Structures are given as structure tokens and as C-alpha cells.
Amino acid sequence: MSNNHFKKGELYSFITGKASIAIARRLQKKFNTSGVNLTIEQWSVLYQLWKHDGASQQELCNATFRDxxxxxxxxxxxxxxxxxxxxxxxxxxxxxxxxxxxxAIKLQEETMALAEETLNEALSGVPADQVEMCKEVLQKVYDNLNG
Amino acid sequence: MSNNHFKKGELYSFITGKASIAIARRLQKKFNTSGVNLTIEQWSVLYQLWKHDGASQQELCNATFRDxxxxxxxxxxxxxxxxxxxxxxxxxxxxxxxxxxxxAIKLQEETMALAEETLNEALSGVPADQVEMCKEVLQKVYDNLNG
DNA sequence: TTTACTTAGTTGCATAAACAACTGTATGTC
DNA sequence: GACATACAGTTGTTTATGCAACTAAGTAAA
Structure with missing residues (x-):
């Protein structure tokens, strides 16, 4: 059985993840126009701290996939x-x-609302079961490469 | 009908695109261990030029989603x-x-082979039809945000 | 307790991204 | 021709990433 899922032309966009880049850019724009003075990367750290305030830097590394x-x-x-x-x-x-x-605690509600809004725009017109399957595929990809 | 596809905990990984980040890192490692002295970003520009040598910088902007x-x-x-x-x-x-x-022309064959190899590792165990659907969802997301 | 090892975090360097402000070239209108 | 306008590319600044080398603190074995 062939594992060769890719026609040449599609390879690049899968590697670069243009969809997630587009999502991040859209969210950044929402921050900027809403007067939220945060980068997406800073927000991603706050996001973890809202779930677990007092985390160590090492824990933040693991949670955000950064070094x-x-x-x-x-x-x-x-x-x-x-x-x-x-x-x-x-x-x-x-x-x-x-x-x-x-x-920082004050920022949670507003920015999470903007994030959900962004994702709903991104996924508009995509059936929920397809979103679900897509999430599973992406998780599997991640596990394949980090397992 | 609700558009609310996301449980809180899943939101972040969708925005950051951890799957595509993992793919890019894996490919970068393959470059490094194969003695290919290129960043993924540089490779992505060469990738476009292999398809269309002599492209203008503006054309490269459009093709690689960069400014x-x-x-x-x-x-x-x-x-x-x-x-x-x-x-x-x-x-x-x-x-x-x-x-x-x-x-640069000489680099095409080797690096494209490494890229295909990376994607096959990433998608190992994922049925072809799920990959296809995932690609469609990601394309739709991109179109939703850039249309 | 001295040595070796491990872990948490920091610093230096090269590369890259986003945004704004800029130069230089072409085009279209008066 | 002289003007405004649009377009292609460059430069400066801030922020972020990846890697290697480093410091400081804890652990474990001699």
C-alpha cells in the first residue's frame, strides 16, 4: 500500500500550515483593533496561565511547544x-x-471571546463532523512526529 | 444552529497549528542531518522557484503568503x-x-525527497480519504479568512 | 564532602515575521 | 511636460524562534 498522499503542488501548504497562520493573523488583527496590546505568542502563554496560574517556565515550555x-x-x-x-x-x-x-486576569474574558469568534469565522460552513475528523488527523500527525 | 465547534481546551492548538509546526521541525532536522544548509523558509522560496524560475519578488510574496x-x-x-x-x-x-x-537546481531532488518522506511519516496510519478531507477543511479555513 | 550528573533557567547569535516609512519606477490625466 | 497615483522593492524597529553555550541549584554516588 502506498503511503504517498501528496501530489507535488499540495506539499508546501501542508508543511507551512497556511490555515493556522491565517487564523493567527486574523486573531492578531482582532487584538489590534480591539486595543488588546498582546502578541499571539504572549496570549498563548497567558492562555496556559489562565488554566494553571503559577506554572513553572518548564511547564509553559511543555504546554506551548516552545523551548x-x-x-x-x-x-x-x-x-x-x-x-x-x-x-x-x-x-x-x-x-x-x-x-x-x-x-492579566482581566484580559481573559475579552481575548477568549475574540479567539472563539476567530475560530467560528474560520470554520464557518464546515460541518462539525469534518472539523472533528480534521482535529483527529492533526493530533495524529503531531503524535506521529513526537511519539 | 450553533457555530461553536470548540471546547475550551482545544482552541489553542488549533490556533497555533502544532501539527504543521511539528512537520516543519521534522523537515528542518532532516535537512540538518543530511547536510542541507537551508532553513524551511528559504526552502519554501526555492520550492516556488523550482516551479517557476524567474518569478518576481511580488510573485513570491503571493505564492508563499509572506509580505x-x-x-x-x-x-x-x-x-x-x-x-x-x-x-x-x-x-x-x-x-x-x-x-x-x-x-539551487541541484538541491531540488534531494530536498523534495526529504519533504515527501517527512509528510509520509507525519501521515502514517491516516487513511487517504481522511487526509483528503483534512486538506479540504484547511483550504476552506484559509478561504474563509482570506476571501 | 567532594565529585559527577541532572535540571531550570539565561544569554548570545543568526534567522524570520509584522508593521510602518521610505525610495525608485511606471502610468494616467491635466 | 507636470502632476498625482499606484506599484515593486528596501530599510528600520520590535518581537519571536532555534540552537549552542552558559550559570545556578538540586541530587546522588564515591
Whole structure:
């Protein structure tokens, strides 16, 4: 059985993920026009902290699929924006726990609404079962390459 | 009818496109271990030129979904690597036509093989009809946001 | 307790993206 | 020809990524 799913011309767009790039750009535009002063990358870190405030930088690496230097600098920038604070763990002083500020907590509702709005626009006209299957395929791709 | 396809926890990975990021990283690793001295972004420009040698920078913008400054700098770097040459169009001197060098032409076969290999690994165990549907959904998403 | 190893995070460097402001060239209208 | 306008490409700034090399702190074995 052939594993060769790709005609030549389609290969590039699958690798570059133009759909997810389009989604991210659309969400960024919504942030900008709504006066939300955040990059998508900064938002993706806040997103994890809204789920688990006080996560370590290493935990943020795992959750956002980034390496440690990336998280160091994203946290740097979020600190400059007064959205998070680094707090050194008392038991293990290597670890920084990252805590949301009041301002960051306030951003959750608005930005999550913009994110859901963006996804609904992106998936408009796509039947729910196809969305479901697409998510499964993409998860499988991820697992194939990281398992 | 509700358009609300997303449970909270799934939203983030759809926006970040972790599957396509994983594919790009895997391909980059294959380049590195095969001694191919190219970034994925540089490769994506060469990919277009292999299909249409002599394309203008603007055409490369459209084909790779990048803005003009991004292409300017990618072409800068490809020129430094002696993989392309800028040639000013005789009829319209605003336009740079980008031509592949011998070295770049030589890279096509090897890197395309690595790209196909990567995609086959990524899609291993995914039925062809699901891949097809997934491609359609992602194309629809792109069209929804850029139409 | 000294040594080796591991883990968490940081720093330096090269590459890339987004946006705005810019130069230079072509085109169309008066 | 002189003007405005549109288009192709470049440059500057900020932010982000990937990799390698590094520091600091904890752990475990001699």
C-alpha cells in the first residue's frame, strides 16, 4: 500500500500550515483593533496561565511547544507589560513560578471571546463532523512526529 | 444552529497549528542531518522557484503568503548562499526577477525527497480519504479568512 | 564532602515575521 | 511636460524562534 498522499503542488501548504497562520493573523488583527496590546505568542502563554496560574517556565515550555529560551523571553516581555510576575519557588530555587497580575486576569474574558469568534469565522460552513475528523488527523500527525 | 465547534481546551492548538509546526521541525532536522544548509523558509522560496524560475519578488510574496519585507530578506539570504540571483527586469525596472543558480537546481531532488518522506511519516496510519478531507477543511479555513 | 550528573533557567547569535516609512519606477490625466 | 497615483522593492524597529553555550541549584554516588 502506498503511503504517498501528496501530489507535488499540495506539499508546501501542508508543511507551512497556511490555515493556522491565517487564523493567527486574523486573531492578531482582532487584538489590534480591539486595543488588546498582546502578541499571539504572549496570549498563548497567558492562555496556559489562565488554566494553571503559577506554572513553572518548564511547564509553559511543555504546554506551548516552545523551548526554554523562547519562554524566558516571552515571560520577560509579559513582565515588562506588567501581566505576570516571576516568583522563585521556595523549595526548589531553580524554579520560577509565573503568576498572573490583576491586569492579566482581566484580559481573559475579552481575548477568549475574540479567539472563539476567530475560530467560528474560520470554520464557518464546515460541518462539525469534518472539523472533528480534521482535529483527529492533526493530533495524529503531531503524535506521529513526537511519539 | 450553533457555530461553536470548540471546547475550551482545544482552541489553542488549533490556533497555533502544532501539527504543521511539528512537520516543519521534522523537515528542518532532516535537512540538518543530511547536510542541507537551508532553513524551511528559504526552502519554501526555492520550492516556488523550482516551479517557476524567474518569478518576481511580488510573485513570491503571493505564492508563499509572506509580505514584501520578508521576501526581500529571504532573497537577500538566498543570494548570500549563492542559490539565487536578482535580475532587474528590462521592461519594468521596478521588478526583480529571481533566478536559481546551478547549486539551487541541484538541491531540488534531494530536498523534495526529504519533504515527501517527512509528510509520509507525519501521515502514517491516516487513511487517504481522511487526509483528503483534512486538506479540504484547511483550504476552506484559509478561504474563509482570506476571501 | 567532594565529585559527577541532572535540571531550570539565561544569554548570545543568526534567522524570520509584522508593521510602518521610505525610495525608485511606471502610468494616467491635466 | 507636470502632476498625482499606484506599484515593486528596501530599510528600520520590535518581537519571536532555534540552537549552542552558559550559570545556578538540586541530587546522588564515591
Amino acid at each position: 526554554k529560551p523562547s519562554i524566558t523571553r516571552l515571560v520577560d516581555n509579559l513582565e515588562k507589560l506588567n501581566l505576570v510576575n516571576r516568583v522563585s519557588d521556595e523549595k526548589d530555587r531553580r524554579i520560577n513560578k509565573i503568576y498572573l497580575t490583576r491586569a | 514584501k519585507p520578508s521576501i526581500t530578506r529571504l532573497v537577500d539570504n538566498l543570494e548570500k548562499l549563492n542559490l539565487v540571483n536578482r535580475v532587474s527586469d528590462e521592461k519594468d525596472r521596478r521588478i526583480n526577477k529571481i533566478y536559481l543558480t546551478r547549486a
